[in-house]
Amino acid sequence: MPAEPLRDWFQQLLELEGVECEAHGDSIDVVLPARLAERLGWGEFERFSFAPEGPGKLLSFHSDVLERVRPLIEERGGQAQALLPAVPGRRPDFEALLQTGFGFTNGVARIKGVSETSAWYLILYLKAIAVSEEKRESLLALAFNCRTGAAVDELAPLIESRLAGDSNGGGSEAPPRPPDLSRRIAARAQRAARPLFADFERSLSRRLTRDLQRLIEYYTDIAGELEQKIARKQQAGEPADRERAKLEATRQEMARKLANQRTRYAMSIRLEPIAALWVGLPVPLLELTLWRRKRSREMSWVYNPLLKQVERPACEACFEPTRQIWLCDDHLHLLCLTCAACPDCRKESCRLCHPRDCPRCHAGCML
Numbered sequence: 001m002p003a004e005p006l007r008d009w010f011q012q013l014l015e016l017e018g019v020e021c022e023a024h025g026d027s028i029d030v031v032l033p034a035r036l037a038e039r040l041g042w043g044e045f046e047r048f049s050f051a052p053e054g055p056g057k058l059l060s061f062h063s064d065v066l067e068r069v070r071p072l073i074e075e076r077g078g079q080a081q082a083l084l085p086a087v088p089g090r091r092p093d094f095e096a097l098l099q100t101g102f103g104f105t106n107g108v109a110r111i112k113g114v115s116e117t118s119a120w121y122l123i124l125y126l127k128a129i130a131v132s133e134e135k136r137e138s139l140l141a142l143a144f145n146c147r148t149g150a151a152v153d154e155l156a157p158l159i160e161s162r163l164a165g166d167s168n169g170g171g172s173e174a175p176p177r178p179p180d181l182s183r184r185i186a187a188r189a190q191r192a193a194r195p196l197f198a199d200f201e202r203s204l205s206r207r208l209t210r211d212l213q214r215l216i217e218y219y220t221d222i223a224g225e226l227e228q229k230i231a232r233k234q235q236a237g238e239p240a241d242r243e244r245a246k247l248e249a250t251r252q253e254m255a256r257k258l259a260n261q262r263t264r265y266a267m268s269i270r271l272e273p274i275a276a277l278w279v280g281l282p283v284p285l286l287e288l289t290l291w292r293r294k295r296s297r298e299m300s301w302v303y304n305p306l307l308k309q310v311e312r313p314a315c316e317a318c319f320e321p322t323r324q325i326w327l328c329d330d331h332l333h334l335l336c337l338t339c340a341a342c343p344d345c346r347k348e349s350c351r352l353c354h355p356r357d358c359p360r361c362h363a364g365c366m367l
Contacts, residue, residue, distance in 0.1 A: 006139070007050050010059060010069075017072060026051040040068045060137075079276045083118075084162055086282040087305035094286055094303060097310050105337065107292040107327040117285045119302050120146040122181070123156050123277040126189060130197040132204050132267040138196040140271070142188055144181055145302060150314045151188045151321050158306045159279050184319040191320065193269050201267055208265040212258060219254035223247060286310065290334070292327040299334075315339055317351040328353055 011021045011028055020031040027049045037044045047056030048065060059065045094111055102109070123143045130136045141156040194201075226247040233240040284303040289296050302311045312321035317339035326340035327333070328350035335350065342349045345361035 006059065010048065013069060013072060016076075027054050027056055042068075078274070079278070081278040081280075082163055083280040084159070084282075089305060091284065092303070092308075094284070094310070097303070098286075098288075101310055101323060102312075103324045104290075105324060105326050105340075107290055107325070107332075110289045110291070112287040112289055112298075114287070115285050116282060118280045119283040119285075119304075121152065121155065121159070121279045121281065122146055123159065123279060124185065124189075125274040125276070126193075127272045127274055128193040128196055129270045129272070130193075130200055130267055131270060132200075133207075133264055134200075136197055136200045138193075139274075140189065140193055140196065142185065142192060144184065144188075145311060146181075148300065148302060148311065148313065149181060149184055149319075150311050151184070151319070152304070152307070152311055153188075153192060155304065155307060159277075159281075162306070163279075184314065187319045189271050190269065193271060197267065197269070204265045204267055208261060211261050211265075215254065215257050215261065219250055219257075223250050223254075226250065281306070290327060290332060292329065292332055295329075295332055297327075297332040 007023060007026070007028060011023060014021055014030055014032075017036055018033055019036065022029045027047055029047050030045075032040070032042060032044050032046065034044060042057075048059050049056040050059055052058060057063075057065050094114060098109055098111065121143055123141060126140045126142065128138045128140045130138075141153070143152045143154075143156045143159070144150065145152055226243050230240040230243045230247065233243065281304075283305060286301045286303060288299045288301055290299060299313070301313060303309070304311050312323055313325070313334055314320065315322050315336035315338075316333050317335050320336060322336035324337045326335045326337060326348070328335065328340075330350065330353050333350055333352045335352070339351045340348055342358035342361060345358060347358070347360045349358050349360060
């Protein structure tokens with residue numbers, strides 16, 4: 001994983017414990033208080049490296065260094081809370097933002113009213129581990145609006161920068177109990193984690209293609225020789241049962257070896273939670289009425305002053321944030337365009353109203 005996020009996190013943790021730190025690229029020099037140095041089993045002057053070839057103690061997710069500072073993390077807890085002050089600025093034209101920022105393919109949206117409120121966001125920090133023939137690790141930050149349930153991952157770095165100077169700590173206001181976001185978090189985390197390992201996945205794909213090609217060429221040559229022997233024996237009127245058995249065994253062996261290679265290079269992603277941050281932010285709350293023909297539905301959307309845009313709502317089928325919105329006829333479910341069409345016949349069909357099969361072509365399970 002890149003050294004910068006891990007280095008910055010490690011430096012911030014040590015500084016909270018009164019450690020003097022000085023970063024140098026992929027390494028950091030520290031001066032520890034005597035009692036902390038004794039507790040951690042280090043000297044008072046240490047250097048930590050975030051690159052395998054660097055000088056000093058190597059820090060990675062599975063290193064002894066991280067295990068030694070784990071008690072410091074656990075003492076501070078895995079959750080934190082902060083309140084951000086209101087973001088100054090003029091109130092934008094919300095109607096214009098709604099019309100230019102979203103596409104309502106089969107309905108319309110009207111703003112009933114706008115009020116000021118505190119929106120609470122849950123920012124989750126996860127360790128993403130890609131496992132195949134080798135293993136890769138990275139850090140993942142996800143952000144969710146606790147009122148709407150929408151993913152707002154682009155908000156995480158903006159909030160982190162604000163917390164460096166604008167936070168009033170935990171504050172007196174407690175975050176509301178959020179709705180159950182477990183399904184949304186699981187779906188979003190898997191989708192967000194895979195691009196982190198795009199280079200690793202491409203490397204695995206290249207190696208798989210190379211090894212499959214070698215196996216196919218090897219067993220194809222053997223099968224070709226056996227087929228020639230069978231042809232010669234047939235011409236001579238001799239039995240070729242032994243060669244046919246060998247040919248069948250060769251084909252089965254090739255299929256087994258190819259399957260083994262695909263399993264060997266398959267990549268799975270495991271996610272482990274690290275910490276959770278609850279952040280309150282004053283925002284304008286937009287009360288909307290969504291219309292589809294003569295039916296309507298009330299929704300609340302949020303204008304985010306840090307992003308300077310109305311947050312994208314979550315598709316109610318796949319939970320991905322979307323700007324292209326389709327409303328179903330029966331219950332006005334809000335769907336993205338992917339979930340609003342049958343994957344087989346491509347005709348419009350609500351995946352929430354018809355989770356098992358398409359009502360038009362009656363193809364398989366849609367969800």
